Amino acid sequence: MSPKASSDVPVSQVEYSSSRVSKTGLRTGYALSAFVILFMLMDVTMKLMRLPVVLETTAEIGWPVASAVPLGILLLACTALYAIPRTSILGAILLTGYLGGAVATHARIGSPLVSHTLFGVYLGVLLWAGLYLRNSRVRALLPLAS
Numbered sequence: 001m002s003p004k005a006s007s008d009v010p011v012s013q014v015e016y017s018s019s020r021v022s023k024t025g026l027r028t029g030y031a032l033s034a035f036v037i038l039f040m041l042m043d044v045t046m047k048l049m050r051l052p053v054v055l056e057t058t059a060e061i062g063w064p065v066a067s068a069v070p071l072g073i074l075l076l077a078c079t080a081l082y083a084i085p086r087t088s089i090l091g092a093i094l095l096t097g098y099l100g101g102a103v104a105t106h107a108r109i110g111s112p113l114v115s116h117t118l119f120g121v122y123l124g125v126l127l128w129a130g131l132y133l134r135n136s137r138v139r140a141l142l143p144l145a146s
Contacts, residue, residue, distance in 0.1 A: 020136075020139075021133055021136075021139065025133050026133060026134055028130075028133055029129070029130045029131070029132065029133025029135075030130070030133075030134050031130070032126050032127075032129050032130030032133070033082070033083075033088075033127070033130035033131065033134060034130075035126060035130075036082070036095075036123060036126050036127045036130060037079055037082065039123065040075060040078075040079040040082075040095070041076075041079060043072075043075060044072045044075050044076045044079065045072075046072075047068045047069060047072030047075070048069060048072040048073075048076075050068060050069065054068055060109075061105050061106070061109055061111075062105070062108070062109060063105070074098070075098060077094075078091055078095045078098055079091065079095065081094060082094075082095055082127070082131075085135075088131055088135060089131070089135070089137070089138065092127055092128060092131050095124070095127055096124050096127070096128075099120035099121070099123055099124045099127075100120065100124075102119070102120040103118070103119075103120040103121060106119075106120075
């Protein structure tokens with residue numbers, strides 16, 4: 001769609017009609033984002049507590065056991081950036097990279113495709129869907145309707 005602004009308006013202030021979302025859509029976006037954030041915080045907690053299941057799984061996928069805590073700290077930082085509205089886009093980009101690493105790791109060791117390897121993709125889709133619905137800048141940047 002064409003912008004609703006004249007040519008003398010900075011591009012950053014151009015609004016597209018597809019950037020509007022209903023209250024239900026906005027609530028759905030916050031719910032999806034909250035689900036992703038809570039899941040990531042659960043993963044962070046398990047890594048920082050060095051639970052035996054985490055340490056065993058870390059070794060099974062070929063990572064050093066000592067990497068669990070640094071990965072937990074990294075995940076916490078990325079999740080915090082995603083949870084803060086002003087930095088949510090940066091957080092989403094960083095979490096996408098983190099999840100991509102998880103997908104690559106599971107693909108490398110031959111984990112089951114649907115349940116393990118693609119799990120990071122599922123979370124990434126929820127992460128971006130939540131951000132898309134709750135952030136008008138993302139909707140303006142990536143309009144789904146023409």
